[in-house]
Amino acid sequence: MTQASSSFSLQGKKGLILGIANDHSIAWGCAKMAVQQGAQVVASCLNDKARKYVEPLTQPLGIDLVNCNVETEGELQALVDHAVKTMGQIDFVIHSIAWAPIEDLHGDVVDSSREGFARAVSVSCHSFAEVAKLCAPHMPNGGSMLSMTYLGSGEAVPNYGLMGPVKAALESMVRYMAMELGPRNIRVHAVSPGPILTRAASGIAEFDKLMQTAIDKAPLQRLVTLEEIASLSAFLCTDAASGMTGQTIYVDAGVHAMD
Template sequence: MNSIIDLSGKRGLVVGVANEHSIAAGCARMFRSAGAELAVTYLNAKAEPYVRPVADALQARIVLPCDVSEPGQLEAVFERIRKDWGRLDFLLHSIAFAPGDDLHASLIDCSAHGFAQAMDVSCHSFIRMAKLALPLMTEGGSLMTMSFYGADRAVDHYNVMGPVKAALESSVRYLAVDLAVRRVHVHAISAGAVKTRAASGIDQFDALLDDVRSHTPAQHLVTIEEIGRIAAVLASDVGMTLTGSVIYADAGFHIVA
């Protein structure tokens, strides 16, 4: 990590670590290597054994379950941070979900329930986190969420997640305006395609990876650590002049027709 990215003394919450190969884990490692103290969440008891080793390697003292669809769990995370730390400097939201039947169907066949659930978990949860984080960001802060090129263009097999991620990116812009006077900066990181467990739920994802690789200027996929370095910049004081934008961490894929 370049010494210009200094997160020493900063405290951040990372939501969305699924295992050591997830994008959230790559970002968390970059935050930690820059000096940040971290709180980490895991989805449920089934996911905990995969997340605990990551949290231990990060020396995270706050490790809690957080299923945003379970009443009270998200609030409990922020209450623990309030009690233990009294403040929060940055937050990474890296969660998304759609029911399998709806994710694998074309958008026109997506159910109302599936659409609403995908929007709640993948988009509205970020707004909820922003509201809960705000009282803890007394000196300003940074809110980050993970997006994908499918928010801006129709990507084969991305289906319902395209409109949902588009809503997420729009929410970033509105939150950036709402929170500007509080010196809280809001960012969307549009990550390049990465082979993660979560992404593997998309139909023909291997074919998508091959297509992205072939249309990226240097013809290589980004790594979770490369995405994490961008997140670390946005969490640092260096990134505080940026807000409300979609930052592409995709090795230039989005600029190639």
């Protein structure tokens, strides 16, 4: 492998990937791609219920799977401790967790409860800062941290509701984290995929209409695939992306460019 081609590889890198729920999860696509690119991966799923669906995916690839509910005190710390003990260090982190109480998610933003909004921000946004704080001391060579966002952060998308403001906060957090972690050579991005039918997305009302609207607006006239999202994420974790940080990067078949 030449020096140029190796910069596009994850060979020898150690990654922590949060949020695998099933074989449709963005986190699963990223974990599978990372292993194919030569990385060692520790991944998380929510609990034992999710583990029944996730472990048959991760086990054949040698991915070390750990239960982690970011709302439970100590579980995120335990996940990072396990990753460091298993791999020695961390080179990249992919955070793919989003959740809001269904009653708040399906209602108008003005009707959302204070408690529901706070929980949505805590799980979907602030947990990214938490895992960054825990992982940064174990990234001696710097590296990459990614989280997943959506177009509804910057414009009002029907039925996306509460998650729009939450993702806007996440994208702002990415910029501040990029500024703060840059001196440690840690790069931070938000990846903004077009809609795909993940477990989290299935909780959004009339999600089938949202997907059809995306197809109708997209210059490529289709939805993106899990593999395309994973490929972009993998690239951002390679040395080839070493000059990039603080960005929201779209992989949505061009929908973001249309009015």
